[in-house]
Amino acid sequence: xxxxxxxxxxxxxxxxxxxxxxxxxxxxxxxxxxxxxxxxxxxxxxxxxxxxxxxxxxxxxxxxxxxxxxxxxxxxxxxxxxxxxxxxxxxxxxxxxxxxxxxxxxxxxxxxxxxxxxxxxxxxxxxxxxxxxxxxxxxxxxxxxxxx
Numbered sequence: 001x002x003x004x005x006x007x008x009x010x011x012x013x014x015x016x017x018x019x020x021x022x023x024x025x026x027x028x029x030x031x032x033x034x035x036x037x038x039x040x041x042x043x044x045x046x047x048x049x050x051x052x053x054x055x056x057x058x059x060x061x062x063x064x065x066x067x068x069x070x071x072x073x074x075x076x077x078x079x080x081x082x083x084x085x086x087x088x089x090x091x092x093x094x095x096x097x098x099x100x101x102x103x104x105x106x107x108x109x110x111x112x113x114x115x116x117x118x119x120x121x122x123x124x125x126x127x128x129x130x131x132x133x134x135x136x137x138x139x140x141x142x143x144x145x146x147x148x
Contacts, residue, residue, distance in 0.1 A: 067101060070094035075104050078111075087111045102131040106138045109145075118145045 074094025078087040091108035095101065109124030125142035128135055 063098075067098035070098035070101065070104070075101070075107070078104075079107065084111050084115050088115070100131055102128040102135055102138070105131065106135065106141070109138070109141060113141065113145050113148075118148050121145045 078090035
């Protein structure tokens with residue numbers, strides 16, 4: 001079979017394709033570099049998100065340890081104390097460690113009300129209700145001290 005003669009338009013197309021290859025490679029490399037850059041940005045964002053989650057978990061763990069300590073070292077002792085002033089001091093010390101314990105706020109409010117310190121008691125019942133708006137006994141105690 002004799003060789004097929006090449007027509008000038010075909011030669012021009014072949015030459016254009018051959019010379020266009022470096023330009024295509026360059027565009028591909030630029031696109032790949034941009035994709036890598038975007039992936040690195042996404043990885044950095046995800047790393048930051050993981051670090052934030054870990055920090056949040058550590059903070060929650062510390063808060064739980066503080067609240068456990070407040071319960072064991074202060075709230076439980078306050079509950080057992082017959083000396084209302086000591087109980088008030090113990091609740092306050094415990095609440096310094098664990099300020100979001102609505103039951104301790106409620107119990108402190110009751111101890112304050114027992115001592116006739118109604119304004120302070122009112123503040124503690126209000127704090128308990130900010131933490132737990134459905135705390136029925138705190139609502140009742142708050143109403144009672146407001147009447148006094």
